[in-house]
Amino acid sequence: MRDAFVSSLYSMACSDKDIILLTADLGFGVFEEFESLEGQYFNVGISEQNMIGVASGLALIGKKVVVYSIGNFPTLRCLEQIRNDACYHNLNITIVSSGGGFSYGALGMSHHATEDLSVMRSIPNINVISPCTAGEAGYAINSLIKADGVGYLRLDKSSAVEKESKHTFKIGSSKTVVKGLDITIIATGGILEEVIEVSNKLKSINVNARVIGMYSIKPIDKKAIISAAEETGGIVTVEEHNLDGGLGSAVSEVCMDNNIIPKLFLRLGMNNIFSSIVGSQKFLRSKYKIDSKAIFEKIKILIK
Numbered sequence: 001m002r003d004a005f006v007s008s009l010y011s012m013a014c015s016d017k018d019i020i021l022l023t024a025d026l027g028f029g030v031f032e033e034f035e036s037l038e039g040q041y042f043n044v045g046i047s048e049q050n051m052i053g054v055a056s057g058l059a060l061i062g063k064k065v066v067v068y069s070i071g072n073f074p075t076l077r078c079l080e081q082i083r084n085d086a087c088y089h090n091l092n093i094t095i096v097s098s099g100g101g102f103s104y105g106a107l108g109m110s111h112h113a114t115e116d117l118s119v120m121r122s123i124p125n126i127n128v129i130s131p132c133t134a135g136e137a138g139y140a141i142n143s144l145i146k147a148d149g150v151g152y153l154r155l156d157k158s159s160a161v162e163k164e165s166k167h168t169f170k171i172g173s174s175k176t177v178v179k180g181l182d183i184t185i186i187a188t189g190g191i192l193e194e195v196i197e198v199s200n201k202l203k204s205i206n207v208n209a210r211v212i213g214m215y216s217i218k219p220i221d222k223k224a225i226i227s228a229a230e231e232t233g234g235i236v237t238v239e240e241h242n243l244d245g246g247l248g249s250a251v252s253e254v255c256m257d258n259n260i261i262p263k264l265f266l267r268l269g270m271n272n273i274f275s276s277i278v279g280s281q282k283f284l285r286s287k288y289k290i291d292s293k294a295i296f297e298k299i300k301i302l303i304k
Contacts, residue, residue: 001098001131001133001134001137001156001157001159001190002098002155002157003134004134004137004138005096005098005138005140005155006031007138008137008138008139008141009021009066009141010034012141012142012145013034013037013040014037016064017039017040018062018063018064019040019063019065019066019145020039020040020041020042020055020063020064020065020066021034021040021042021065021066021067022042022043022044022051022054022055022065022066022067022068023042023043023051023067023068024043024045024046024047024048024051024067024068024069024073024074025043025044026043026069026070026098027043027068042054048069048073048074048077048078049077049078049080049081051074051078052067052078052081052085052086052093052095053081053085055067055086055091055093056081056085056086056089056091059086059089059091059092060089060091064092064145064148065091065092065093065094066093066141066145067093067096068096068098069096069098070097070098070099070104070111071097071098071099071103071104071107071111071112071113072097072110072113072115072116073097074097075097075116075119075120075152076115076116079119082120082123082126082150083123086150087125087150088125090125090149090150091149091150092145092148092149092150093150093151094144094145094150094151094152094153095150095151095153096141096153096155097113097116097152097153097154097155098155098157099111099155099157100113100130100154100155100156100190100240100241101113101114101156101189101191101240101241101281102114102240102275102281102285103155103156103157103281104157105275105278105279105280105281105283105284106278106279106280107278109274109276112274112275113154113241114241114242114270114274114275115241115242116152116241117154117188117217117239117241117245117246118241118242118244118245118246118249119245121217121218121245121250122245125150126149126150126151126152126218127144127147127149127150127151127152127171127216127218127219128151128152128154128216128218129143129144129151129152129154129216129217130154130156130188130189130215130217131155131156131159131189131215132159132160132175132187132188132189132192132213132214132215133159133160133161133162133213134159134162136169136175136213137153137155139169140153140169140215143169143170143171144171154189156189156190156191156240158190158191158193158281159190159192159193160190160192160193160195160196160213161193161196169215170216171216172216172219172220172221173215173216173221173224174186174213174215174216174221174224175212175213175215176210176211176212176213176224177196177211177212177213178196178199178209178210179208179210180199180207180208180209180210180211180232181208181210181231181232181233182202182207182209182233182303183202183210183232183233183234183236183264183299183302183303184209184210184212184228184229184232184234184236185198185199185209185210185211185212185235185236185237185238185295186214186225186228186235186236186238186251187211187212187213187237187238187239187247188213188214188217188239188241189241190240191239191285192213194238194285194290194291194292194295195211195238195292195295196211198292198296198299201292201296202299205300209299210232212224214247217247217250218250220250220251220254222254222258225251225254225255226254226255226260228262229255229261229262230260233263233264233303234262234263234264234265234266234302235251235255235262235264235265235266236264236266236268236295236298236299237251237266237267237269238269238290238295239268239290240269240270240281240285240290241269241270242269242271242272242273243267243269243270243271243272244272246269247269248267248268248269249267252265252267264302264303266298266299268289268290268295268298269290270288270290275287
């Protein structure tokens with residue numbers, strides 16, 4: 001995802017001198033090509049709060065600013081600046097977090113981004129995007145900059161495999177990856193790769209699951225959610241994130257606000273906890289029962 005994001009951003013920056021990239025002591029081996037773009041790339045050091053302030057000043061004079069760091073550092077560390085400086089003034093700033101969920105699982109809970117979606121989507125004047133594939137990450141940065149407001153882009157170290165080269169990406173939309181009517185599984189982020197495996201396993205027990213990659217968390221694709229609730233046997237949400245305020249909460253809000261009750265409903269994610277365990281992303285998914293094996297078993301129990 002990161003490489004697709006970098007490639008797309010660099011292409012845009014080459015043709016638009018108003019695009020500026022700020023990074024907080026990161027990007028070595030990643031952003032070297034931006035050094036050729038004079039006045040468009042700055043490393044502000046380990047000062048994420050100041051980075052949002054600098055970005056806000058630049059955006060106020062008409063620049064389109066992208067800020068980049070890992071895990072929780074460009075979000076939770078500088079939440080007040082995001083709220084008061086960027087969002088309150090509705091500036092063209094895209095906040096990029098590379099390391100959603102357990103991407104940096106081996107570095108401990110300070111690097112586990114498992115509350116960011118709920119926190120960021122609670123703030124007014126912000127679009128929240130959590131790509132499921134590398135291709136979506138590339139399209140997302142383009143769309144967020146053109147949206148001319150504050151955006152949050154959550155990049156994952158994993159990603160589902162693209163099944164086709166062309167993709168119609170739109171803020172506020174989603175992508176139906178697998179068609180089905182028995183049940184719908186809605187996932188966000190790279191954990192969609194686990195869900196696609198689950199859909200294949202479900203076919204072996206004659207259950208055809210609709211799989212939706214919900215890459216836009218705010219605004220969210222209400223039409224896709226309502227259709228899933230009305231047309232299929234239930235909804236299961238899957239996220240590499242705490243359940244409180246995350247994807248599952250957003251989906252349930254849409255259902256309740258529209259007076260629609262799915263036949264079955266299940267939210268899968270972290271149960272409002274911090275992980276005191278370290279390990280790879282795959283290991284932690286397994287530990288907290290959000291890998292393909294655990295998801296499959298929970299859905300089997302649900303549909304009984």
